[in-house]
Amino acid sequence: MPGATGAKSFCSASFTFNPSAVRLQGTLMRKLVLLAALFSPLAMAQAIIVAPHSLMRLPGNSSVLQVERLEVADYGTLLIPAGIDDVKIGELVLGHEARIAIVPGVQAFNLVVVHGEFGTGSQITARGAPGTFEKPALPGRNLTLRLQSLNAEQLSIDARGGAGSPGYAGLDGGTGEEPGCTWGQAGRGYSGDSGGNGHDGAAGAQVRLELPQSFPAERIKVNVAGGAAGKGGASKGCIVYRADGGKPGRPGEPGLPGVAGPAGSLILQRL
DSSP, X not given: OHHHHHHHHHHHHHTOOOHHHHHHHHHHHHHHHHHHHHHOSEEEEEEEEXXXXXXXXXXXXXXXXXXXXXXXXXXXXXXXXXXXXXXXXXXXXXXXXXXXXXXXXXXXXXXXXXXXXXXXXXXEEOOOOOOOSSSOOOOOOOEEEEESSEEESOEEEEOOOOOXXXXXXXXXXXXXXXXXXXXXXXXXXXXXXXXXXXXXXXXXXXXXXXXXXXXXXXXXXXXXXXXXXXXXXXXXXXXXXXXXXXXXXXXXXXXXOOOOOOOOEEEEEEO
């Protein structure tokens, strides 16, 4: 029948299987999922393991990280970039002398751990960066750490401010001019430059700890001292040699030291 033939051809055309089109759609979908994962504000992982005596840096494309298990083996270091400000961990294991280093940043850092196992000498650091001749020192990163359960000989946190940079050293003074034939008198030597002033240290971090009631206070070690002041630059004298008859220049003055950064604060709350 003409109607039946038309219906059959319509159904056949609608359900034609095209393997190439399916593969293309699958590849496109995988790329879209990968892009979404890379630029998502939330990253999730089952386990992150840092090998012994090694350094691992987390990618900074997500501001929030959730991981079921994070392990830093003996003498290993996990570096958390400034772009990450919220980390939630189911189980955190730090080996002997293991480190979690939190890079200085404007946003406060929040770390929540369900259960922690910390080895001897392990430490969490949120120290500020030291200053340079061109950039001031950075303060320690403000930190909130919540440990619902903790087994450790000591909880050690270093959140000191960055140290100020030293001042510039002065320059030597120049030699006086030789006596001329006309006037017959030598020029005076130039004085040495004074050293530059040292730069100020940065402030220590504001740290908030939320720990189990059973964890002893004497096992808590937190350093929130301000950064050390930069030393003044060294002075310089005049050059020894001078023209005959000329007076030597005066030595410069040493630079003044900077000011130490203010200390941070520690708030301890028992769960």
